[in-house]
Amino acid sequence: MFIIGERINGMFRSVARAIRERDGAAIADLARRQVAAGAHALDINTGPVGEDPAEVMTWLVQTVQEATDVPLSIDSPKPAVIAAGLRACRGRALINSTTGAREKLDALLPLAQEYGAELIALTIDERGIPRNAAARAEIALAIVARAMEAGFPTDRLYLDPIVLPVSAAQDQCREALAAMPAFRTLCEPAPHIIIGLSNVSQGTTNRSLINRTYLAMAMAMGCDAAILDPLDRDLMDVMRTASVLLNQEIYCDGYLQPAEGRR
Amino acid sequence: MSVELIRERWPGKVFTVTIGATPAEGGTRARALTIGGHTSLPFAGDAPSPHRPLVAMEVLDVVPPDWPAHLREPLADVLGRPAEWARKCVEDYGADLVCLRLASPHPDGQDAPPDAAVATVRAVLEAVPVPLVILGCGHADKDNEVWPRVTEATRGERCLIGMAVPENYKTLVVACLADGHNVLAEAPIDINIQKQLNILISEMGLPPDRIVLHPGTASLGYGLEYEYSIMERIRLAGLQGDKMLAQPLAAVIGSEAWKAKEARLAEEAMPAWGTAAERGPAWEAATAAAFLQAGADIVVLLHPAAVAAVRRVVAELAAVPAEA
Numbered sequence: 001m002f003i004i005g006e007r008i009n010g011m012f013r014s015v016a017r018a019i020r021e022r023d024g025a026a027i028a029d030l031a032r033r034q035v036a037a038g039a040h041a042l043d044i045n046t047g048p049v050g051e052d053p054a055e056v057m058t059w060l061v062q063t064v065q066e067a068t069d070v071p072l073s074i075d076s077p078k079p080a081v082i083a084a085g086l087r088a089c090r091g092r093a094l095i096n097s098t099t100g101a102r103e104k105l106d107a108l109l110p111l112a113q114e115y116g117a118e119l120i121a122l123t124i125d126e127r128g129i130p131r132n133a134a135a136r137a138e139i140a141l142a143i144v145a146r147a148m149e150a151g152f153p154t155d156r157l158y159l160d161p162i163v164l165p166v167s168a169a170q171d172q173c174r175e176a177l178a179a180m181p182a183f184r185t186l187c188e189p190a191p192h193i194i195i196g197l198s199n200v201s202q203g204t205t206n207r208s209l210i211n212r213t214y215l216a217m218a219m220a221m222g223c224d225a226a227i228l229d230p231l232d233r234d235l236m237d238v239m240r241t242a243s244v245l246l247n248q249e250i251y252c253d254g255y256l257q258p259a260e261g262r263r
Numbered sequence: 264m265s266v267e268l269i270r271e272r273w274p275g276k277v278f279t280v281t282i283g284a285t286p287a288e289g290g291t292r293a294r295a296l297t298i299g300g301h302t303s304l305p306f307a308g309d310a311p312s313p314h315r316p317l318v319a320m321e322v323l324d325v326v327p328p329d330w331p332a333h334l335r336e337p338l339a340d341v342l343g344r345p346a347e348w349a350r351k352c353v354e355d356y357g358a359d360l361v362c363l364r365l366a367s368p369h370p371d372g373q374d375a376p377p378d379a380a381v382a383t384v385r386a387v388l389e390a391v392p393v394p395l396v397i398l399g400c401g402h403a404d405k406d407n408e409v410w411p412r413v414t415e416a417t418r419g420e421r422c423l424i425g426m427a428v429p430e431n432y433k434t435l436v437v438a439c440l441a442d443g444h445n446v447l448a449e450a451p452i453d454i455n456i457q458k459q460l461n462i463l464i465s466e467m468g469l470p471p472d473r474i475v476l477h478p479g480t481a482s483l484g485y486g487l488e489y490e491y492s493i494m495e496r497i498r499l500a501g502l503q504g505d506k507m508l509a510q511p512l513a514a515v516i517g518s519e520a521w522k523a524k525e526a527r528l529a530e531e532a533m534p535a536w537g538t539a540a541e542r543g544p545a546w547e548a549a550t551a552a553a554f555l556q557a558g559a560d561i562v563v564l565l566h567p568a569a570v571a572a573v574r575r576v577v578a579e580l581a582a583v584p585a586e587a
Contacts, residue, residue: 248503250454250496250500250505250508251458252455252456252457252458252462253455253459254462254463255458257462257466
């Protein structure tokens with residue numbers, strides 16, 4: 001299970017403050033804590049900044065790279081901001097994210113190839129968010145076809161079936177899960193399946209419980225990557241337990257014991 | 264038409280462990296030896312291993328009385344003299360490592376004091392230039408008396424010392440941490456317990472690249488396939504990224520293979536089985552050859568003829584030439 005830590009995001013008030021004050025130590029600390037908690041990669045999102053977001057992205061990437069050397073997921077709706085992040089990134093990078101929309105793919109696929117980055121693709125397109133699993137699979141197929149046409153290796157593609165808040169679109173939680181097995185059969189090698197987990201619990205009072213329940217369900221359906229809060233210890237324990245139950249990791253009595261060496 | 268070879272790629276990598284230290288590194292060995300570092304299954308050709316498996320020869324401070332004559336015969340002039348035995352292993356038979364088993368402290372045997380064990384270790388260390396593997400007698404309380412003395416006497420030599428077992432690992436780990444040695448961790452034919460033991464040892468502060476795994480003892484006809492499959496699963500888990508199973512593997516074969524009646528029985532007892540002098544070493548060598556295929560990084564052998572055969576096997580299998 002590939003875990004991308006979600007905490008370096010300008011949507012969080014403390015991160016917005018750190019960005020505003022260029023408090024590199026606070027960002028570096030957040031990066032280190034997420035990696036220590038088990039994140040394999042870190043998402044970097046400037047959030048809604050008034051000033052030049054490309055410059056903010058560059059600063060964030062540089063600051064995080066000084067603290068850790070894990071891969072970075074460069075997260076922005078704007079291709080120019082993503083390009084700025086990729087330029088600053090020394091190690092492995094992921095683009096977060098394209099969609100199935102022609103315009104997005106045309107902008108981001110070449111960018112991924114230029115920088116040797118992996119690509120996260122949301123299964124939405126010009127028509128908006130699909131209503132069921134079949135419609136998600138249809139967009140996924142279009143994305144995979146485009147990637148193959150462009151010569152982009154499909155095992156560097158992370159398909160996101162779009163997780164919606166249970167409080168707002170309850171029926172969609174199940175549709176996103178149902179889309180996962182279909183995604184895996186689209187091509188060889190199979191694409192990765194990623195979810196932006198925390199969205200499922202937006203606007204609810206039991207956020208952690210809902211997140212970790214959904215994560216276990218998604219893993220059982222073939223999801224092998226997630227953007228989530230690694231500082232949620234219960235969530236990470238469920239992730240490790242599900243890995244063991246799915247025979248992805250060898251069981252031992254101490255499998256939950258924190259040991260830096262195991263990560 | 265050209266055929267494209269399919270190479271399997273794995274996300275994980277087996278840790279490298281270095282045994283022995285040169286004078287520049289604070290020891291007295293002619294050179295240090297490194298094992299592990301694999302990024303694919305053994306000898307599969309997907310990715311050549313940076314370090315070939317090592318052949319160690321076992322030297323005992325007390326020879327079991329029931330050893331058959333055809334095992335004693337080639338070593339007759341050195342049995343009971345560990346330093347000379349060790350020297351013969353290196354100079355005459357080309358052993359990469361000497362594996363010294365300190366059996367004499369066992370309370371059911373000689374119940375030798377720790378001082379005697381330390382003297383033996385010192386003598387062997389002086390006799391040979393190669394790195395040492397040191398094994399205890401297997402009696403927990405006695406090992407815990409002997410180990411700290413042995414690790415202190417060999418401080419800086421970066422030996423590989425065992426066996427740390429789930430019931431008794433703390434004293435050895437603390438001693439190895441203090442004196443800069445590697446730990447050989449044993450969990451008999453149980454991958455779950457092997458992983459658990461690794462976690463426990465790591466939590467005491469020993470880095471994962473100072474542990475070598477010993478997933479059990481078995482020989483041809485006596486559990487070989489169980490140990491083989493456990494070694495294979497450990498390697499697969501390590502390659503898949505499980506750092507608590509990504510350590511190199513050791514197999515102590517000689518003493519186990521020579522327990523098999525097929526290796527021991529005298530010729531007159533079973534003429535149909537062929538010459539005893541060949542049968543015993545063959546039993547040992549066949550066991551070792553299997554474990555090499557399963558991923559053993561160190562095989563510990565007894566009979567010189569088995570050593571010669573296994574050295575040939577390693578040379579033929581290894582994608583990289585021997586170090587040095």
